[in-house]
Amino acid sequence: MNTRGTDFWDYPSPPPIGPEQFNEIVTTAADLAIVLDTAGTVKSVVTNPLNPSLGQLDHWKDRDIREFTAEDSLGKLEAQLTAYREGKKPKVDAIEVNHFDNANWEFPIRYTIHKTGNPDIILMLGRDLRPIAELQHRLVKAQLALEKDYESHRDYETRYRVVMEAVRDALVLVDVASGRVLDLNTVAAQILGAEADALTGSAFTQEFDGRRRGEFLEELVNAAGDEAAGSTTAKTRRGKVEVAIYPTVFRAAGEKTLLCRMEVAGSQESVAAELTQTLTGMYRDGPDAVVFTDNHGVIRSANEAFLGLCDAGQLADVKGKSLGDYLLRGSVDLKVLIENAARHGKMRLYSTRFEGAYGSQLSVEVSATHLAGGGMNGFGFVIRDTSRMEVVREPGGPTQPSPAPMSDDAMRNVMDLVGSAPLKDIVSATTDVVEKMCIETAVELTDNNRVAAAEMLGLSRQSLYVKLRKYGLLHKNGG
Numbered sequence: 001m002n003t004r005g006t007d008f009w010d011y012p013s014p015p016p017i018g019p020e021q022f023n024e025i026v027t028t029a030a031d032l033a034i035v036l037d038t039a040g041t042v043k044s045v046v047t048n049p050l051n052p053s054l055g056q057l058d059h060w061k062d063r064d065i066r067e068f069t070a071e072d073s074l075g076k077l078e079a080q081l082t083a084y085r086e087g088k089k090p091k092v093d094a095i096e097v098n099h100f101d102n103a104n105w106e107f108p109i110r111y112t113i114h115k116t117g118n119p120d121i122i123l124m125l126g127r128d129l130r131p132i133a134e135l136q137h138r139l140v141k142a143q144l145a146l147e148k149d150y151e152s153h154r155d156y157e158t159r160y161r162v163v164m165e166a167v168r169d170a171l172v173l174v175d176v177a178s179g180r181v182l183d184l185n186t187v188a189a190q191i192l193g194a195e196a197d198a199l200t201g202s203a204f205t206q207e208f209d210g211r212r213r214g215e216f217l218e219e220l221v222n223a224a225g226d227e228a229a230g231s232t233t234a235k236t237r238r239g240k241v242e243v244a245i246y247p248t249v250f251r252a253a254g255e256k257t258l259l260c261r262m263e264v265a266g267s268q269e270s271v272a273a274e275l276t277q278t279l280t281g282m283y284r285d286g287p288d289a290v291v292f293t294d295n296h297g298v299i300r301s302a303n304e305a306f307l308g309l310c311d312a313g314q315l316a317d318v319k320g321k322s323l324g325d326y327l328l329r330g331s332v333d334l335k336v337l338i339e340n341a342a343r344h345g346k347m348r349l350y351s352t353r354f355e356g357a358y359g360s361q362l363s364v365e366v367s368a369t370h371l372a373g374g375g376m377n378g379f380g381f382v383i384r385d386t387s388r389m390e391v392v393r394e395p396g397g398p399t400q401p402s403p404a405p406m407s408d409d410a411m412r413n414v415m416d417l418v419g420s421a422p423l424k425d426i427v428s429a430t431t432d433v434v435e436k437m438c439i440e441t442a443v444e445l446t447d448n449n450r451v452a453a454a455e456m457l458g459l460s461r462q463s464l465y466v467k468l469r470k471y472g473l474l475h476k477n478g479g
Contacts, residue, residue, distance in 0.1 A: 032057070032109055032126035035116075038085040040065050040077075043121065051128055054107065070098035070106065080113055084122055096129065108133055169261050174204045176221060176249070176256035179213050191262055193238030204260075208234040220258055224249040231277075233265070241265075289383040292371070297323045297334045300378065309364075309383065311356040323381065328353035328361065332452045336445045341368035341379055343447075350445075354383065362387040436471045439464070443473065 026033050031051045035044040042065050047054045060068060069077055076095045083090040093112060100106045109126035116123055164171060170188035174181055181204050189196040192207050205213040211234060223232050224247040231244040242265040247258050283290055289306035293299050299318050310326050312318050318326075324334035333352050340347040347368040354364040362385055369380045438457065446452040454464040468474040 030125035031128040034124040037120050038081055040081055068099050073097040172260045174258040179203055179217050192236055207237055209237050220247040223247050291381045293323055294378045311358050328355055332455050337368045339447055341370045345370050
């Protein structure tokens with residue numbers, strides 16, 4: 001450093017700096033400056049005004065510095081003081097000391113210790129290490145977070161590998177943009193006739209005969225977006241094997257990826273997939289209404305025929321509602337269907353009337369199946385419109401549910417009465433037989449629920465009890 005051409009530091013004695021300037025230099029050059037004797041008593045303490053975080057430390061004056069030094073730093077400080085008392089040069093030129101104040105807050109300081117003109121007085125210039133400690137703390141936290149993310153990534157990678165190799169399906173991941181194989185499992189490699197490592201990174205299209213890259217990828221993407229399309233067929237280049245490819249498109253890290261599940265044509269998996277596709281088409285396009293509900297009869301899914309039957313515009317209009325809302329006798333019909341299907345596994349035919357969203361009614365036959373396997377728990381209902389059949393049977397007549405056919409024994413008993421009794425008595429006896437059969441059927445269908453049976457027959461509860469007493473059915477089935 002030069003001042004008017006003269007080297008400022010070339011004087012044999014210390015540079016001519018005034019006491020006021022020296023005081024200011026020391027104050028601003030260090031965050032904390034302490035003057036103390038070799039016994040450890042603080043003679044003076046000054047904090048840097050540019051670093052107000054240290055606060056005011058004037059209460060340290062005329063007190064032992066050991067009172068404000070953490071226990072783990074006492075040894076280092078004592079070694080320095082002992083060396084200066086004995087007139088020796090300390091082994092180190094700087095020490096790091098952790099201080100604590102009366103407010104029980106700690107702060108680390110890095111000191112350089114300097115002699116003064118008085119051999120019993122030393123000057124300690126300290127630099128606040130808290131910014132460095134905070135930066136180190138952030139670095140440690142970042143390192144720990146990075147290691148945690150790395151371990152999590154390894155965990156997911158391991159799970160992904162285990163799943164890929166454990167499944168029986170042949171799976172291939174293909175990048176849509178480049179058309180190259182990102183990954184595949186061993187089953188897929190065997191179908192394509194090469195090692196998995198050799199196939200990774202290669203063009204997926206070149207593994208099949210007569211396929212162009214752009215057209216094939218576009219076909220797979222379109223098939224993935226169209227549920228009706230289902231799969232795409234192709235023949236492998238190496239093994240000449242006909243395979244069905246079922247693609248699924250998803251986006252990862254902003255890039256589109258195809259998950260292609262491959263099945264060899266004619267295999268059990270392929271037959272099952274074809275059957276599933278056929279049944280799906282039958283459910284979607286069939287003439288009979290099909291509806292699936294949970295165990296309480298709440299609609300989960302329904303086909304277009306059911307939506308047409310109840311005059312609904314879309315599935316959302318009926319999903320979440322009870323199937324009983326569309327049956328004439330409401331919860332009575334639904335309870336009969338559910339209880340009989342749950343008890344016997346299925347209920348073949350049940351005649352009732354169906355009521356649409358706008359009040360239109362028509363006669364229907366309902367069959368119910370209890371679904372308790374394959375991860376599904378609920379009921380499936382097939383509903384068939386029988387109103388046209390009634391019009392054919394009874395031209396011009398009102399549309400009413402058809403009565404149950406009389407049994408052979410009942411018909412034989414009626415025929416035996418011909419010639420032995422007047423027609424009026426025969427008709428009266430026949431009416432009693434039919435009435436008794438209807439009452440027995442209603443009681444059986446409702447599992448001996450007299451209230452539900454009365455509502456099903458269109459009778460009052462009192463009238464039903466009179467007829468039950470008349471035909472000796474009052475105490476049947478533990479009533």
